[in-house]
Amino acid sequence: MRQTTLRDVAELAGVSPRTVSNVVNGYARVTDATREKVERAIAQLGYRPNVLARNLATGRSGQIVVVVPYLDTPYFAELLQGIIPAARKLGYNVLVDQTDGDRDHEGELIGRGSRRFLFDGMIFSPLGLSQEDLSVRDPDLPLVVLGERSSDGTFDHVGIDDVAASTDAVSHLFSIGRRRIAAIGDQPYPTGEAAQLRTQGYRAAHALFGRPVDESLIISTARFNRADGATAMAALLDRADPPDAVFCYSDLVASGAIHAIHQRGLRVPEDVAIIGYDDIEDGRYSSPTISTIQPDKKAIAQMAVDRLVKRIASPSPVPGVELRAEHRLIARESTLGVATSS
Amino acid sequence: MRQTTLRDVAELAGVSPRTVSNVVNGYARVTDATREKVERAIAQLGYRPNVLARNLATGRSGQIVVVVPYLDTPYFAELLQGIIPAARKLGYNVLVDQTDGDRDHEGELIGRGSRRFLFDGMIFSPLGLSQEDLSVRDPDLPLVVLGERSSDGTFDHVGIDDVAASTDAVSHLFSIGRRRIAAIGDQPYPTGEAAQLRTQGYRAAHALFGRPVDESLIISTARFNRADGATAMAALLDRADPPDAVFCYSDLVASGAIHAIHQRGLRVPEDVAIIGYDDIEDGRYSSPTISTIQPDKKAIAQMAVDRLVKRIASPSPVPGVELRAEHRLIARESTLGVATSS
DNA sequence: ATAGTCCTTTGCAGCGCTGCAAAGCGCAAT
């Protein structure tokens, strides 16, 4: 039992296969009479076009892949929820891949692998790959990079102004009267650009308020997750001079930090104020609700998809651009306390 | 500038294209000498196989699609994190799609659409589609269903024993001395099977402990999310006779409920004990940590992929089976209080 | 009546690969 093909439909409708193709794709001008004949035949045979064959003939797959380090990180999950509908609206399916932040895996994906043919373009959130690594890649792959790397001119980059956002976050802590402010999430090594930009903002805010930076309050973590946040916070609380506020480099870190604080029987924000980063849904419901930096995720998703599709469509290389989405400071209970809660 | 093809490699290596194909795929027996020649040629030309062409020739795409209602629901994100590596290990790429629980969209996906050719099989977590709707589908599509529907014999179903798990959850609340136990998340309509099984467990536990069911304590919600959990809980607290414990049909609902309780200045579990369902990471870090039912997600992911791949590989229809993963009750602070915290 | 124009439909060739089965080849057994 063979599958029904264009040819079968053509025969039944009494037209050429090419005409059936034109009807199916809404191509060219087809008279209503012909279209109707063809459509009737399609319905009668239960024909459906073979996308695989179309892909081969056109050389395009109609798929884009979104590569993130961790799918179970709410930030990425929320971002994906913006990307998928945006891409589908433009006729693309979305493939999702996660790399676990593994450098080799990430390198493979942007390299000249044979999977290349499976997608027309890639939206990529690197973690294990450094800025330099990003340049060693398949030059034919339309690429949009998310996060904190910057473009080398051959791909687009979409993100928010991390330094400014981090400065805002720490300034907020100063402005509610805190003086010993820690930072959790620094990554002082080549692939830690994201973290380093936030640390830069942390320093900038200190400068702004004329406060010296206590280097010992900048805590490094391997990842931006809850477990690392909790561990780092516990270490801070063990000190003789614990901080009275903490800037966490993600809401997950903040969530872990709050957990650690509660385990000591201390209170947020009375004993330690906490501000996070990303504005994941979690933070809007946790106890206390988490103050945070809210990147405009919908805008990021839309920009990334738009740029990528533009890049795919263009026959000549498109110069890479830097796109910045907006961000806002959202003050909640973890800095303002319950009374002033929004 | 054409892409390099098998033919080019064959020419350079001085063998037939078919032999190159054999080398590339590790097919058949090829002598070391030939293999080496071919591999050298491949390296020299930077050849990579065109997956699109292979797909057309073999009629398979090497992709499976995972369809979930919401990607930003941690439960699904965590599940996906199990599915993706399991599938990749078996040579399949994973496509992800989200339906927003929309009945039409879900129906289209399991129907005879042309996207069918893009994937060899589907792992599907239905929400908008009722049990009956599931039978109106492309019979050729290898399908594994997740969650709470049951198999009609043409597809596999992987889940946990929801009734037993729910009974466990509510029994736990009884066993810590609670007497007025509410349930949040019922969905008394055709597509609410998932919810209804949990309600069944809720009733079973009451029977087990010889307590009558107060129907007014069973609260329906449209979704299993934080917002609905908070709203429902707020309504319960507004009553003259609020419950002293709540069984929430997901951890997200529990998170929302706790949020509502805290907003009233009440405490968990002193005033109201809360138990959730799913064991998402969130619940392990929230304040208080959330008692829950822990389904064995890794097992579910693995079973689903294994069955699907078996189904794809089999030339004849495979009878559908019901697979049950284990579940465990995890008691945390939201029922036990801080002192006894694990 | 004839030529020119525009719109619809068609035919061809090929995208790059693999399934199938037969051809080729080297070696062992007789």
Add this chain to the structure above:
DNA sequence: ATTGCGCTTTGCAGCGCTGCAAAGGACTAT
């Protein structure tokens, strides 16, 4: 030396569709 066997390599045809450009047809203007 001849036959037979088993492993390696090959050739053919075609997966189902679309790009391209030309053929066909209807209609208008002269």
